Amino acid sequence: MGTGTGIGRVRGLGSARHGGLHWWHQRLTAAGNLILVLWFVISLFRLPLHDFPTILQWMSSPFVAVGLVLMTVSVFWHLKIGLQVFIEDYVHDDALRVAALMALNFYAVGGGALAIFSILKIALLGVKG
Amino acid sequence: MSRNAARPLSPHLSIWRWGPHMLVSILHRATGTANAIGGGVLFIWWLVAAASGPAAYDTFYRAATSWFGYLVAIGLTWTFFQHMFSGVRHFVLDTGAGYELKTNRTWATATIIGSLAVTLLIWGAVYARSMH
Numbered sequence: 343m344g345t346g347t348g349i350g351r352v353r354g355l356g357s358a359r360h361g362g363l364h365w366w367h368q369r370l371t372a373a374g375n376l377i378l379v380l381w382f383v384i385s386l387f388r389l390p391l392h393d394f395p396t397i398l399q400w401m402s403s404p405f406v407a408v409g410l411v412l413m414t415v416s417v418f419w420h421l422k423i424g425l426q427v428f429i430e431d432y433v434h435d436d437a438l439r440v441a442a443l444m445a446l447n448f449y450a451v452g453g454g455a456l457a458i459f460s461i462l463k464i465a466l467l468g469v470k471g
Numbered sequence: 472m473s474r475n476a477a478r479p480l481s482p483h484l485s486i487w488r489w490g491p492h493m494l495v496s497i498l499h500r501a502t503g504t505a506n507a508i509g510g511g512v513l514f515i516w517w518l519v520a521a522a523s524g525p526a527a528y529d530t531f532y533r534a535a536t537s538w539f540g541y542l543v544a545i546g547l548t549w550t551f552f553q554h555m556f557s558g559v560r561h562f563v564l565d566t567g568a569g570y571e572l573k574t575n576r577t578w579a580t581a582t583i584i585g586s587l588a589v590t591l592l593i594w595g596a597v598y599a600r601s602m603h
Contacts, residue, residue, distance in 0.1 A: 348474065369565070372558050379551065387593065392535075394528045397521050410518075417514075421507035428504060453515050460515075460522035469524055 368423050374416035382413055398469060407465035411458050418454035422446060491579040498583075499557040502550035510547050545594055553586035 385406070389396060400406055425446050433439040463469070487493065520531035534540050560578050563569050569578055 369562070372562070376555065376558070379555070383548075383551070383593075387597075393532065394521070394525050397528075401521070414514075418511070421503075421511060424503050425507050428500060449511075453511055457515050457518050460518035463522045464518075469522060 364423055364426075367419065371416045371420035371423070374412070375420055378409060378413035378416055381409060398464060401461065401464045402468065404465070407461055410461045414454055414457045414461070418450045418457075422450035425450075490576060491583065492575050495557055495560070495579040495582055498553055499561075502554040502557070505550040506547065506554055509543070510551065513543070513547070545590065548593055549586055549590040552589045553582065556582035556585045 385400075386392070389400060401410065426443060429439060429442045429446060433442050484493070517531055517535075520527040535544070560569070560582055563578070569575055
């Protein structure tokens with residue numbers, strides 16, 4: 343593991359191992375977000391109303407439901423990687439950083455699960471008005 | 472990590488003359504965080520409310536269409552497009568292009584102008600539509 347200097351510790355942990363994986367996932371989900379969130383913003387803009395019946399009707403379409411599920415995966419994955427870098431750069435206290443990273447993972451996975459379940463419930467079962 | 476305190480560190484923010492590329496770099500992190508937390512939480516609230524029924528959706532809808540709701544929506548429109556344009560710029564930088572001083576400055580400035588212009592266009596159109 344080197345001589346204990348900074349460079350000695352990171353030597354060999356570069357892209358030849360899995361150091362590049364976050365970088366690649368960040369770009370992959372960035373490209374996914376570019377397509378899916380733009381579609382989402384344009385769709386919301388094009389909807390005549392945003393009341394309960396209109397939104398339910400809109401989400402009952404397979405293309406919309408699948409688009410929203412894919413967007414949720416891409417967005418929450420992207421924000422998990424992005425906020426992780428943010429926390430690692432700015433939270434210097436070890437205990438606080440571990441707690442923040444844990445909270446971030448709970449938020450990304452829990453929030454993504456809530457969103458996807460809600461989309462599927464509306465698309466598959468509908469909601470009684 | 473062991474570090475010899477006598478060795479110099481690279482100069483940080485305070486020592487450089489400010490330029491648009493520095494502002495855009497900071498904005499990329501700030502808008503990303505705003506989208507991740509603000510946009511993420513509101514997206515979840517919106518979907519869970521819709522899946523829960525008309526009463527829950529009504530609570531969301533009234534908050535979203537209040538003056539504060541519009542303020543947040545306009546803010547998130549700008550943070551999204553700033554992060555998006557800045558992200559596209561990063562894709563170009565990833566290829567190794569766009570690091571020449573003048574080019575770098577031009578495209579950094581373009582992301583700010585672009586995000587403000589698109590936000591203004593969208594909400595101008597929303598406002599115009601509401602007048603009919």
